[in-house]
Amino acid sequence: MTVVVDTSVLLRWFHAEGETEVAESRAILAAHLRHRLRAYLLDLTFYELGNILTRSLRWSAVDVADQLDTLVVICGAAAHTRPGLAPIHRDAGRHTRSDLL
Secondary structure, X not given: OEEEEOHHHHHHHHOOOOOOOHHHHHHHHHHHHOOOOXXXXXXXXXXXXXXXXXXXXXXXXXXXXXXXXXXXXXXOOOEOOOOOOHXXXXXXXXXXXXXXX
C-alpha cells in the first residue's frame, strides 16, 4: 500500500501537544516503519513542515534541520510534484485511513 503523507500528519509524528489525531498519524508512521505501507512525501512538504516548526512552534534552526534530515532517513527522498507523481496518487487513492490502521 502506498500513501502520500501531508504536512499535518508529519507534524504529529514529532509534535503532539495541542494536536488531534496523533495516534492515527503515528499509526501511519509505525506501519511505514514495519513495511506495511510505503509513505511518500512531496517536495513541498519539507518547506511546509520547516515553516511550521520554525514560525509556529519556535524550534531552533538546528532542531528543524535535524528533524528534516530525520524525515529523509524515515521516508527517503521526496517525490517531486511534477512529473511522475500521478502513479503515486492513483495508488494512494485506492485506500482509506481505516485501511492503514
